[in-house]
Amino acid sequence: MRALLILGLIPSLFAAGADAPDVSATNLANGMKLLVQEDHAIPSVAMYLFYKIGSRNERPGVTGISHFFEHMMFNGAKKYGPKQFDIQMEKNGGNNNAYTSRDVTVYTDWFPPSALELMFDMESDRIRDLGFDPKIIASERGVVYSERRSSVDNSNFGTLIEQLSAAAFIAHPYHWPVLGWPSDIEAWTMDDLKAHFRMGYAPNNCVAVVVGDVKTADVLALAKKYWEPIPSQPSPPEVRTKEPEQLGERRIQVRRRAQLPIVMVAYHVPESKHADTPALSLLGTLLSGGQSSRLYRRIVDRDQLALSVNGGAQSSLDPALFIFTIQPRAGVEPVLAEKALYEELAGIEPTPEELRKAKNQFLANHYRQLKTGAGRANLLGTHEVFFGSYQHLYNAAKEIEALTAADIVRVAHLYFTEKNRTVATLVPEVSK
Amino acid sequence: VRLLLFAAIALTAGAQVKLPPFTRTTLPNGARIEIMPRPGLPLVGFRVQLRGGGESEPADKAGLSGITAGLLRRGTAKRSADQFSNELDSLGGAFNSASNEISTLINAEFLSKDFNAGLELIADAVFHANFPEAEVKKLLAQQVEGARTVKDNPGAAVGLYFRAFFFGPQHPFGRITDDISLARITRDDIVSYHRRLYAGKNLTVIVAGDVEQSAASSALSKTFGAVPAGEPYTWVSDAPPQRPSEPRLLLVDKPDATQTYFEIGQPGVTRISQDRIPLLLLNTLFGGRFTSMLNQELRTDTGLTYGANSRLQQSRLTGVIAISTYTKTESTAKAIELALDILKRLHDNGVTTEQLASVKAYIKGLYPRQSLETTDQLATILGEIDLHGLNRGEVDDLFSSIDAVTLERANAVARKYYRTDNLTFTLLGNAKAIRESIARFAPRVTELDIKQPGFGAPAR
Numbered sequence: 001m002r003a004l005l006i007l008g009l010i011p012s013l014f015a016a017g018a019d020a021p022d023v024s025a026t027n028l029a030n031g032m033k034l035l036v037q038e039d040h041a042i043p044s045v046a047m048y049l050f051y052k053i054g055s056r057n058e059r060p061g062v063t064g065i066s067h068f069f070e071h072m073m074f075n076g077a078k079k080y081g082p083k084q085f086d087i088q089m090e091k092n093g094g095n096n097n098a099y100t101s102r103d104v105t106v107y108t109d110w111f112p113p114s115a116l117e118l119m120f121d122m123e124s125d126r127i128r129d130l131g132f133d134p135k136i137i138a139s140e141r142g143v144v145y146s147e148r149r150s151s152v153d154n155s156n157f158g159t160l161i162e163q164l165s166a167a168a169f170i171a172h173p174y175h176w177p178v179l180g181w182p183s184d185i186e187a188w189t190m191d192d193l194k195a196h197f198r199m200g201y202a203p204n205n206c207v208a209v210v211v212g213d214v215k216t217a218d219v220l221a222l223a224k225k226y227w228e229p230i231p232s233q234p235s236p237p238e239v240r241t242k243e244p245e246q247l248g249e250r251r252i253q254v255r256r257r258a259q260l261p262i263v264m265v266a267y268h269v270p271e272s273k274h275a276d277t278p279a280l281s282l283l284g285t286l287l288s289g290g291q292s293s294r295l296y297r298r299i300v301d302r303d304q305l306a307l308s309v310n311g312g313a314q315s316s317l318d319p320a321l322f323i324f325t326i327q328p329r330a331g332v333e334p335v336l337a338e339k340a341l342y343e344e345l346a347g348i349e350p351t352p353e354e355l356r357k358a359k360n361q362f363l364a365n366h367y368r369q370l371k372t373g374a375g376r377a378n379l380l381g382t383h384e385v386f387f388g389s390y391q392h393l394y395n396a397a398k399e400i401e402a403l404t405a406a407d408i409v410r411v412a413h414l415y416f417t418e419k420n421r422t423v424a425t426l427v428p429e430v431s432k
Numbered sequence: 433v434r435l436l437l438f439a440a441i442a443l444t445a446g447a448q449v450k451l452p453p454f455t456r457t458t459l460p461n462g463a464r465i466e467i468m469p470r471p472g473l474p475l476v477g478f479r480v481q482l483r484g485g486g487e488s489e490p491a492d493k494a495g496l497s498g499i500t501a502g503l504l505r506r507g508t509a510k511r512s513a514d515q516f517s518n519e520l521d522s523l524g525g526a527f528n529s530a531s532n533e534i535s536t537l538i539n540a541e542f543l544s545k546d547f548n549a550g551l552e553l554i555a556d557a558v559f560h561a562n563f564p565e566a567e568v569k570k571l572l573a574q575q576v577e578g579a580r581t582v583k584d585n586p587g588a589a590v591g592l593y594f595r596a597f598f599f600g601p602q603h604p605f606g607r608i609t610d611d612i613s614l615a616r617i618t619r620d621d622i623v624s625y626h627r628r629l630y631a632g633k634n635l636t637v638i639v640a641g642d643v644e645q646s647a648a649s650s651a652l653s654k655t656f657g658a659v660p661a662g663e664p665y666t667w668v669s670d671a672p673p674q675r676p677s678e679p680r681l682l683l684v685d686k687p688d689a690t691q692t693y694f695e696i697g698q699p700g701v702t703r704i705s706q707d708r709i710p711l712l713l714l715n716t717l718f719g720g721r722f723t724s725m726l727n728q729e730l731r732t733d734t735g736l737t738y739g740a741n742s743r744l745q746q747s748r749l750t751g752v753i754a755i756s757t758y759t760k761t762e763s764t765a766k767a768i769e770l771a772l773d774i775l776k777r778l779h780d781n782g783v784t785t786e787q788l789a790s791v792k793a794y795i796k797g798l799y800p801r802q803s804l805e806t807t808d809q810l811a812t813i814l815g816e817i818d819l820h821g822l823n824r825g826e827v828d829d830l831f832s833s834i835d836a837v838t839l840e841r842a843n844a845v846a847r848k849y850y851r852t853d854n855l856t857f858t859l860l861g862n863a864k865a866i867r868e869s870i871a872r873f874a875p876r877v878t879e880l881d882i883k884q885p886g887f888g889a890p891a892r
Contacts, residue, residue, distance in 0.1 A: 041805065042449065042801060042804055042805050043449065044805070086723045087790075091794065093793045093794055093796060094798075110801060111797065112797045112800075138735070139735035140735065143735050143737070143738055144738075146691070146735070146759065150691070150758065153691075154691060257687075259584050291505075291513075291520075292514070292517035304570060329574075329577060330577050357518070357522040360521070360523065361521050363524060364526075364543070367473070371473065371805075371808075373801070374801070
């Protein structure tokens with residue numbers, strides 16, 4: 001691992017090649033995949049469970065249910081009842097979090113090595129025998145509603161991106177928000193919850209990653225004891241709907257009280273596994289990574305049209321969006337910032353120095369994420385799920401290194417077209 | 433997302449795992465150099481620390497230390513802003529400069545092979561910035577607008593309103609960097625602030641990462657030994673916030689808010705207080721982890737909020753202990769009532785043996801990955817030791833200090849600090865909808881419109 005990091009960071013050493021990262025990969029008999037990486041630097045372990053279920057597996061009427069389940073998984077199972085997951089974990093020196101995206105639901109546990117077996121026991125308990133107490137469900141609905149109020153209703157960025165996605169996708173499930181529409185949060189039933197649990201929470205639908213102060217053999221033994229006996233289930237149904245090609249620019253507005261406007265410009269781009277992804281990622285760095293990037297220099301610094309500008313795409317299983325977010329300055333017509341963005345996108349022609357700079361930035365940032373055991377657990381799982389193999393994590397540097405200026409120009413011209421874009425503008429309302 | 437990470441768990445010491453070895457040298461000009469070699473990743477981190485920060489600013493110019501830090505990379509005697517950014521990004525380096533209430537921090541990171549190039553860039557920015565007029569105007573204008581946009585983020589805004597209201601304009605912690613204070617800052621202010629504070633006697637440079645001790649030491653001594661010695665910064669003396677003679681409440685009106693954000697605070701301790709370790713344990717139990725009393729009852733049991741916590745400020749001057757949460761507009765009074773009830777129970781009943789054992793294990797379990805895993809974390813500890821005049825016992829003796837806290841001591845500390853009388857409340861939400869129901873929490877209510885410039889600090 002450490003050796004590979006050095007390879008990644010120093011381009012001249014790429015040729016040396018070293019493709020045996022010290023990650024042990026095992027497929028359990030029930031179809032669960034387990035990745036283990038030992039790291040004894042500090043007495044701590046990161047255990048990440050990636051369930052391949054997210055809002056893309058939902059349908060109208062139950063939107064947001066994947067995210068709700070992220071919460072329900074902490075509300076008690078057969079052996080460890082309500083609150084026990086957190087109580088046990090904390091008193092053993094650990095803590096946790098979880099996140100849900102359009103594609104996955106991820107449970108993230110951090111704890112000292114002494115709690116390793118407890119974590120296997122508790123994680124297997126909740127996959128196998130989750131409880132469904134109506135009273136707890138009612139209370140958790142309130143929590144999820146509060147989360148929605150904070151991150152959408154009382155957040156201008158949150159509101160705008162929800163409206164943007166809904167406009168950019170008319171058919172594919174990426175149309176609806178991960179948190180769900182309010183009416184669905186209020187309406188889903190016990191049957192919906194049980195069906196969703198059956199669909200998503202099977203060992204064969206899970207990639208588990210353990211990184212830290214452990215012995216690989218111990219982890220494998222515990223996995224065989226606690227996880228392997230859990231029966232597999234049919235995989236979630238394939239997501240069949242494909243987003244039809246966009247036929248022309250779409251523009252929407254959101255009006256609400258705000259100090260400054262926001263502009264988001266989104267282009268449809270392919271899924272993470274697609275061959276164009278590395279070029280799009282590097283293009284994102286070239287356009288908006290650091291104060292020497294093209295968009296920062298033009299829009300924030302030279303023309304002083306905006307306070308900030310960022311661009312990029314999230315990892316995704318299905319074709320997704322590359323989104324530019326601009327916060328225009330007070331008194332600046334948002335369309336002026338938009339126009340400057342389009343000029344920069346159309347005129348992209350990276351110099352050799354600029355390309356080298358973007359590669360160095362990209363690689364350095366990539367490896368900064370690997371500084372911690374938790375960061376590595378997250379990236380190993382992300383690459384396994386979104387790029388087809390954890391090994392891809394170690395190839396990413398080579399893919400980026402191989403890109404040419406022509407690759408960058410080609411993807412910019414292919415995807416950043418007027419016909420392919422959706423523009424959402426938050427217009428501050430004049431308050432009474 | 434299941435929860436937002438608690439800002440409150442800002443732990444600062446650890447043990448069982450010892451602080452790795454480091455060296456400390458004081459140069460003839462007063463600059464302190466600390467080096468902690470950590471082989472492994474081919475990266476080297478620099479933490480350049482200047483004493484002063486927010487408390488060293490003129491009272492009516494809050495933000496001066498921050499804008500000075502922000503401008504360091506925006507033009508030097510040798511490089512334009514563009515050239516600096518280009519060289520930095522070409523190395524894949526990171527450079528962040530900002531200030532907090534007691535210091536200015538420049539955090540930078542480079543590949544270890546670029547140690548010398550990185551060091552030259554840092555020193556050029558930190559000591560040879562020449563603050564071009566155009567860049568000053570540009571960054572000031574951006575920061576004025578940035579300060580306004582905080583009001584689009586009610587969770588962040590309520591904390592600033594609370595701070596201004598709790599500490600008041602006479603106290604350094606009560607002076608908020610806002611559109612009003614930033615508008616008063618001129619280039620001359622910046623240049624003279626830089627000349628006064630960016631001096632050898634006021635400087636500590638910490639390097640942690642993949643470096644060779646003696647080579648790093650001579651390069652750092654040469655570079656930072658050349659800085660003028662200047663005068664050491666004189667710290668402001670501590671004037672601890674006093675508990676008012678009756679409860680007081682600030683209500684900030686945001687008519688379109690669908691939930692109310694609130695903070696409830698009272699006087700706390702300094703970073704070097706003898707009560708800090710027991711308070712750390714108590715505050716974690718009260719509102720510093722998922723199963724904390726506040727989060728259990730306001731979130732898990734009642735679904736009133738997505739998260740509730742208690743913040744224990746640990747700084748050079750006596751700080752605040754503050755409950756912080758939010759709830760939908762209609763349940764505002766109910767949530768405040770419940771928070772006060774939990775506070776009263778902590779005060780009256782204290783915690784149990786089981787709770788104390790659990791929180792000790794929790795803090796010790798988290799500490800290595802929160803504070804000792806990366807070179808950035810290690811440099812942060814060295815920086816705190818330096819700023820607060822501590823020693824390596826901060827880390828090496830932490831676990832034994834935690835273990836030494838008895839139930840009796842913990843509960844005495846609970847009674848002393850988690851009081852229910854004469855609290856300071858700040859609420860941000862739809863005033864019209866909540867005004868009546870919250871009147872009972874304080875004899876007088878001060879109201880502010882969120883549209884008013886700045887963050888207030890209205891007369892107390």
